[in-house]
Structure formats: structure tokens, C-alpha cells
Amino acid sequence: MSESPRRSDATRATILDAARRRFAADGFRRATIRSIAADADIDPSMVMRYYGSKDGLFAAAVDVELDLPDLATADPGTVGELLTRQFLVLWEQPPTDEILLTLLRSAVADDAVVEKMRQVFAGQVTPAVLRFGDPADAPRRAGLVVSQLLGLALTRYVLRLPPVVALTSAEVVAEVGPTVQRYLAGGTPMPSEPPGRVTSAG
């Protein structure tokens, strides 16, 4: 498969790198082929030649592997902190930091990217949670975990709310970790139809 390394591989990589930065900084729609090409110091038409279209370039730019830790072998008591800490690493270290920022920024504006995020959720997050606790509950628990962690990413890396930015990594783990832990452990406080209890909501 790894055929003769083309002479243009360097250009390809340069384009992809510039694209990741631009997409992360501006989101899908604001980032233009022309601006990406300018950053990479090449002609816009080259982007088209190597990636077919802007969509093709984007797809190549956001191909991500989260490499979540194996929750099955983790200490059940601190798995929430473990996952939170790993999440911070993903968002603060290359190359995933720019990719995730790109996904989040663009997902909120483009339906196609929303689908991509659902795939990441279903294909990488839920399976990780599946290896911990009751499998029947896994999607629900994964959803709750993601609601907290993506909210953290949103306020810390996109909206950059000062108090959230000010938190150190250790503080984030100490504050948010227990929340993730509780969601992962999954008390299922009150299903849809409790047998004999009173439902306070209609």
C-alpha cells in the first residue's frame, strides 16, 4: 500500500496543517480555501487538486482518533477523574486539540458536522463507557458524561469564560471529575415509569 512517496506529500501535509489551524480558528464556513492556501503559501487550486473539494479537505482535517482509556481496567473509584484528565489532555495537546476545536466550532453551524460528532460519540465514547458498569445504561450514562465534558470544552476553549479558563487542570479534575464519576456510576435515579412512586412531573 505505501507506494512510492510522492514528491507532493510535503505540500499535502502543509495544506492539511494550515487547514486544521484555519478550521480551528474560524470554523468551517469562515475558513476559506483561499485563506488556507495563503497560509500554506500555495495556490488555491492545489487544495482542490489534492483534496477534491472543501468538504474533502474538511473530512481529511477532522479525522480523529480519541484513544480513550480502557475504563474496564481502571480503578472504579477514580474513573471519573481519569476520564476528565484524559479529556483535558486531548483538548490541550496537538494534534487533537485543533481537531476537536474544529469539530466543536463547526458542528454547531453545520448539520453535516453534527452527524460527524454523533458518529464520534456513538463510535468512540459510548463503547468506552460500555466497558464500565451496566451495558444497558451505557448510552444514557455516556450522554450525561458528554454533556458535562463538552460543556467544559465549550466554556473553556470556545467561549473562554474567564473563571473557567482560570481553572488549572488539577482544579478541573477535582471539580468536574466527581460529576463524571457520578454519571459513569449511573444511579439511574428515577426511570420513566416507577412502579409505585409518585411522579412529580407530568
Add this chain to the structure above:
Amino acid sequence: MSESPRRSDATRATILDAARRRFAADGFRRATIRSIAADADIDPSMVMRYYGSKDGLFAAAVDVELDLPDLATADPGTVGELLTRQFLVLWEQPPTDEILLTLLRSAVADDAVVEKMRQVFAGQVTPAVLRFGDPADAPRRAGLVVSQLLGLALTRYVLRLPPVVALTSAEVVAEVGPTVQRYLAGGTPMPSEPPGRVTSAG
């Protein structure tokens, strides 16, 4: 103050209504003046005449008053659930539902809207939290609360992750309420230098 009601007030309102819907559905950049005008069944130039520019229209469309409950007079034991429930109401009832969706969708793509969200945070959320617990800690606690609640909105109303969408309002309150409660109560579980406790995090 309330001068003679212009004949065009109805048109103005129609435009604003269509704009809110379009902005909420498509975000700032995708929503075009032309599409909004088409929805309102009027000419695009009318939008310009009444709102000056697309930015002016947007500013008018996202003017929002959250009307958060007074946490000072609330039951301190269930304030987390109260705030979570109120948050759900905001996101599921007109007219705030479309406005908030618009803000969230657009904030992630436009820096100007990010600033607007910071203003809402600093001007409406933090003051509400300020009326509960230690004032010195308020921004930090408000940030954590918002990280959870905006993450909930993101996964439930924007990304529409199936397990999160499937939750009933009561279930959301039951699951997320305690998290908000814990953040609001603000144990400051473990600053930088814990006195004598064992820290499992490095």
C-alpha cells in the same frame, strides 16, 4: 415614549420573528437576509431599511432577558434542581428557546457573538449565583454551573445526541440537578494545596 404606532410595526415584527427562526435553524452565517425576507414574505431591502444591516438585525434578534429565579429566596437544598428546571424551560419555550439556540449556534462561529455570550454570563448568570453562597467564589461556581448547563443544551438541542434527547425533563432535573447543586454549594473540593487530605491526582 410610545409614539404613534407606525403602520410598519407589523412588518418589523414579522421580520424579527422570521429572523429568529432562521438564525436558530441555520446560525448567523448560513441564515441569509434573502432567506429571512423570503420567510417573512417581504423584500430583502426592507430588512435593511428597518434594521440597518445584518448585524443590526442579529443584535435585535438575540436581545434576551433570562429572568433567572432569585436563588437567595430559594430552598438551599434544592436550588440546583430549581435552576436546572428553569434552564430547561428557557430552552423549550418561546421566545427564549430560539434566541438561546441562535446564540449558542452562532457563538461558536463568530467572535462577536462569543462576546455577547460572555456578557450574558457576566451580566445575568453570575449575579444570580452571587445571591447564593460565598460571593468571593461566585464567578468560579457560576462558571462550573454554566459548563454543565450549556453542555446539556449543546448535546440536547444542538448535537441532539439521542440518549440526551430521550431524557424527559424530569429525568434531566434528577440527573443534572444534583451536579448543579454541588457546583452551586461550592465545596471548593480541593484547591491547589490541600491541608491534610490525600490527593489521588498528580
Add this chain to the structure above:
DNA sequence: CTGGCTTGTCAACAAGTGTTGGCCTACACT
């Protein structure tokens, strides 16, 4: 050196954008 293929450049297209000015219509006031 001479072909053929890759790599790169230039200019242009078609579509869609926000925005503007001119013109027609219809109401309100005298």
C-alpha cells in the same frame, strides 16, 4: 536530448452574498 508525467501558476467562471438607489403605490392630512 526528448517525451511523458507530475507539480505548480494564472485567470476566469458561476453562484451567492450584503447592500444601495430608484421607482411605484397607498395611506393621511388639509
Add this chain to the structure above:
DNA sequence: AGTGTAGGCCAACACTTGTTGACAAGCCAG
């Protein structure tokens, strides 16, 4: 009725976008 003014529509501008095709330069095999 006549007239001034506000409400509304049409066509066009200037600009940016993704995308395409023609054409020059550079490398490699013969």
C-alpha cells in the same frame, strides 16, 4: 380632491466564495 410622505418592490452593484481549465516549469525514463 390634491399632495406629501411612508411603505414596499425591483434591479443592480461590488464583493467573496468554491471551483475549473488552460498553460508553464521541473523531474525522470528512454
